[in-house]
Amino acid sequence: xxxxxxxxxxxxxxxxxxxxxxxxxxxxxxxxxxxxxxxxxxxxxxxxxxxxxxxxxxxxxxxxxxxxxxxxxxxxxxxxxxxxxxxxxxx
Amino acid sequence: xxxxxxxxxxxxxxxxxxxxxxxxxxxxxxxxxxxxxxxxxxxxxxxxxxxxxxxxxxxxxxxxxxxxxxxxxxxxxxxxxxxxxxxxxxxxxxxxxxxxxxxxxxxxxxxxxxxxxxxxxxxxxxxxxxxxxxxxxxxxxxxxxxxxxxxxxxxxxxxxxxxxxxxxxxxxxxxxxxxxxxxxxxxxxxxxxxxxxxxxxxxxxxxxxxxxxxxxxxxxxxxxxxxxxxxxxxxxxxxxxxxxxxxxxxxxxxxxxxxxxxxxxxxxxxxxxxxxxxxxxxxxxxxxxxxxxxxxxxxxxxxxxxxxxxxxxxxxxxxxxxxxxxxxxxxxxxxxxxxxxxxxxxxxxxxxxxxxxxxxxxxxxxxxxxxxxxxxxxxxxxxxxxxxxxxxx
Numbered sequence: 001x002x003x004x005x006x007x008x009x010x011x012x013x014x015x016x017x018x019x020x021x022x023x024x025x026x027x028x029x030x031x032x033x034x035x036x037x038x039x040x041x042x043x044x045x046x047x048x049x050x051x052x053x054x055x056x057x058x059x060x061x062x063x064x065x066x067x068x069x070x071x072x073x074x075x076x077x078x079x080x081x082x083x084x085x086x087x088x089x090x091x
Numbered sequence: 092x093x094x095x096x097x098x099x100x101x102x103x104x105x106x107x108x109x110x111x112x113x114x115x116x117x118x119x120x121x122x123x124x125x126x127x128x129x130x131x132x133x134x135x136x137x138x139x140x141x142x143x144x145x146x147x148x149x150x151x152x153x154x155x156x157x158x159x160x161x162x163x164x165x166x167x168x169x170x171x172x173x174x175x176x177x178x179x180x181x182x183x184x185x186x187x188x189x190x191x192x193x194x195x196x197x198x199x200x201x202x203x204x205x206x207x208x209x210x211x212x213x214x215x216x217x218x219x220x221x222x223x224x225x226x227x228x229x230x231x232x233x234x235x236x237x238x239x240x241x242x243x244x245x246x247x248x249x250x251x252x253x254x255x256x257x258x259x260x261x262x263x264x265x266x267x268x269x270x271x272x273x274x275x276x277x278x279x280x281x282x283x284x285x286x287x288x289x290x291x292x293x294x295x296x297x298x299x300x301x302x303x304x305x306x307x308x309x310x311x312x313x314x315x316x317x318x319x320x321x322x323x324x325x326x327x328x329x330x331x332x333x334x335x336x337x338x339x340x341x342x343x344x345x346x347x348x349x350x351x352x353x354x355x356x357x358x359x360x361x362x363x364x365x366x367x368x369x370x371x372x373x374x375x376x377x378x379x380x381x382x383x384x385x386x387x388x389x390x391x392x393x394x395x396x397x398x399x400x401x402x403x404x405x406x407x408x409x410x411x412x413x414x415x416x417x418x419x420x421x422x423x424x425x426x427x428x429x430x431x432x433x434x435x436x437x438x439x440x441x442x443x444x445x446x447x448x449x450x451x452x453x454x455x456x457x458x459x460x461x462x463x464x465x466x467x468x469x470x471x472x473x474x475x476x477x478x479x480x481x482x483x484x
Contacts, residue, residue: 007368008365008366008367008368009365009390018438018440018441053390054387054388055386055387055388055389055390055391056390057385057386057447059447059448062445062446062447062448063447063448064447064448064449064450066450067450082436082447084434084436084447085390086342086363086385086386086389086390087363087364087365087368087370088339088340088341088342088345088363088389
């Protein structure tokens with residue numbers, strides 16, 4: 001099991017939780033597991049073609065999965081996956 | 092029999108290597124390290140251009156910090172060439188510096204020859220008092236304080252993030268603070284925008300901010316821009332600033348700012364806030380990633396709460412704004428490790444500060460290219476976001 005950190009904009013889609021657990025061998029499976037459990041997150045994470053949306057950054061622990069193996073990046077038990085869309089609030 | 096001091100001086104000068112000011116002048120551009128060993132109070136009339144200052148009494152303890160390389164070419168000078176002769180012998184014989192010289196005749200002869208000197212700006216007695224707690228920190232000191240006084244920082248927005256940033260940068264003695272904001276103070280702002288005040292509700296935010304800044308530190312030159320930043324004015328407004336503090340509340344301006352500052356190679360200390368969460372990073376063009384490397388495109392409106400009014404914990408912009416102010420001071424003074432290539436994530440409810448790595452994108456549409464290849468037409472361009480926000484209300 002890995003822990004997924006849920007950003008503020010997605011929390012309503014997971015019942016207000018800030019962290020949820022998900023299982024899978026790699027980042028893609030973990031995020032699919034999240035989308036299966038909380039279907040409201042699916043369209044926000046994935047495009048119609050099944051790719052990760054370009055405006056969503058995903059980190060395994062503190063590393064951007066784009067510089068690892070993307071959605072194929074292997075996830076170990078106890079890892080943390082961080083989902084991070086851009087925020088622009090400032091005022 | 093012990094030598095007299097005059098004999099000792101002759102002896103030392105015969106043992107070390109001396110160099111004439113005319114030769115030193117030729118070497119100024121050649122990478123030799125010039126060290127002024129006089130006391131601090133002797134510097135007011137000027138130093139050799141580019142010279143480092145290490146008082147003779149601190150030479151042994153501080154020279155390694157200035158010249159770590161024992162094989163570097165080091166030239167010492169003082170007022171007339173005597174103290175620097177003793178210093179040169181110490182560096183060579185006791186500390187193993189291989190190429191040390193003492194300038195003949197000191198700065199007195201240098202000036203007699205009519206050569207150029209750099210006259211340091213001195214802090215006034217009032218400034219020494221006001222900034223005394225900075226002067227006591229070795230990492231800042233008089234030199235760092237002077238850098239702050241000479242610095243020009245532009246704040247985008249005198250709102251939640253801009254309020255604490257402006258107040259603390261003014262208190263720290265940043266010489267010029269530019270403020271871009273076309274809004275007026277609203278009662279609902281005062282839950283977090285601490286630079287404004289109840290009697291100033293309805294006043295332009297730039298005027299209200301200026302009043303608060305001058306009440307805190309009349310030394311600060313405030314430059315007001317009561318406009319909305321857009322593609323037509325951004326290059327003119329941001330040019331000439333040393334650091335930009337980004338606290339704007341919408342994506343179009345963040346991308347526009349990124350593109351302009353990459354072109355102009357100006358570092359941006361960027362933060363954003365939402366609810367109980369804050370993000371912060373320093374984007375230093377061509378040394379680290381830019382905003383587009385981090386967020387390749389903005390999210391659609393339903394995932395971008397910046398499009399509408401959203402709640403924020405009142406103290407959160409204080410926390411994030413002061414992290415920004417800290418990064419600004421570090422960049423100006425040149426100390427510490429700025430948050431370049433790192434995104435700090437503050438979670439107020441959990442009371443945690445974590446970070447993720449941010450890499451330069453080799454395919455970045457902006458910073459993968461030289462600045463002069465980025466055109467006006469490309470700046471701030473991405474899918475039609477403003478129309479999207481407008482549609483989302």
